[in-house]
Amino acid sequence: MTSADLRPSPRYKPVSLFVTCILDMIYPQTGVSVVKILDHLGIEVHFPLNQTCCGQPAFNSGFHADAKQVAIQFLKAFEGAQVIVCPSGSCASMVRHYYPELFKDDPVWYDKALWASEITWEFTEYLVDGLGVTDLGLSMPPKKVAFHHACHGYRLLGLGTQAQTLAEGIEGVTVTDLPGADQCCGFGGTFSVKMPEISSAMLNDKVRNINSTDADAIVTGDASCLTQMNGGLSRSNSPHRVIHIADLLAEGLEHNAPESGD
Numbered sequence: 001m002t003s004a005d006l007r008p009s010p011r012y013k014p015v016s017l018f019v020t021c022i023l024d025m026i027y028p029q030t031g032v033s034v035v036k037i038l039d040h041l042g043i044e045v046h047f048p049l050n051q052t053c054c055g056q057p058a059f060n061s062g063f064h065a066d067a068k069q070v071a072i073q074f075l076k077a078f079e080g081a082q083v084i085v086c087p088s089g090s091c092a093s094m095v096r097h098y099y100p101e102l103f104k105d106d107p108v109w110y111d112k113a114l115w116a117s118e119i120t121w122e123f124t125e126y127l128v129d130g131l132g133v134t135d136l137g138l139s140m141p142p143k144k145v146a147f148h149h150a151c152h153g154y155r156l157l158g159l160g161t162q163a164q165t166l167a168e169g170i171e172g173v174t175v176t177d178l179p180g181a182d183q184c185c186g187f188g189g190t191f192s193v194k195m196p197e198i199s200s201a202m203l204n205d206k207v208r209n210i211n212s213t214d215a216d217a218i219v220t221g222d223a224s225c226l227t228q229m230n231g232g233l234s235r236s237n238s239p240h241r242v243i244h245i246a247d248l249l250a251e252g253l254e255h256n257a258p259e260s261g262d
Helices: 021-025 028-040 056-060 064-077 089-102 110-119 123-130 151-156 162-168 196-211 223-235 245-256
Strands: 015-017 084-086 120-122 139-147 171-175 217-220 242-244
Touching: 015 028, 021 028, 021 223, 028 245, 056 064, 056 089, 064 089, 064 110, 084 089, 084 123, 089 110, 089 120, 089 151, 110 120, 120 123, 123 162, 123 245, 139 162, 139 245, 162 171, 162 217, 162 245, 171 245, 196 223, 217 223, 217 245, 223 242, 242 245
Parallel strands: 015 084, 084 120, 139 171, 139 217, 217 242
Antiparallel strands: none
16 A cells, blocks of 8 residues: 555546746746646646745744745645645645644644645656556657656655656657666755755766766756756756656657647
């Protein structure tokens, strides 16, 4: 029995998309990619316009009172949701693992925090573990990809195989190994600001590992890791780049789209 078996099934329910701060501000096209995939599967998608942040930066910095205020806004924004899908293992793990902890001494909000934790799914986890979808019927020209396992998703949510399974289901995609795939990229949110020297050393290790592969692209499920690694790759004039799994899937979907004609 998996952890997904112990949670309410997300099947045959509309999805409320939590797009996250960084996708909203820097990578809106990735949020669009998520919606395209869900639409491809015939899933009804809602987007609460009053959503903001999950509160993780404040929580990780020890400002729990401030994190509570942000989390309460999240709970209000998604009130009434049946399934919450998030294209970020980091933000999903905040809701899943730390909301109940954050509100453990607050009887007014604890039950709502527990409810949110039970219906929140990371994007690839939702598709593979929640819906049982492993092949979206996608294809693209030959492309070799390798995977970076973002820390929160990998260690807290068990996201070791879901994204890779979806990529392997795309005709034309070959998955290859990335040395140190589960090694942190050094971002860690405020960690990269508080300990920049250590963060930079970790990033340099990751960049060397990426440059040692013959992959056409590195795929991950967290935009924060993507930003950190692409920054290091760009500064080192590396030809490699990191993409979000949702964008890889959307590329396969677009390649399958019928051409318009008379």
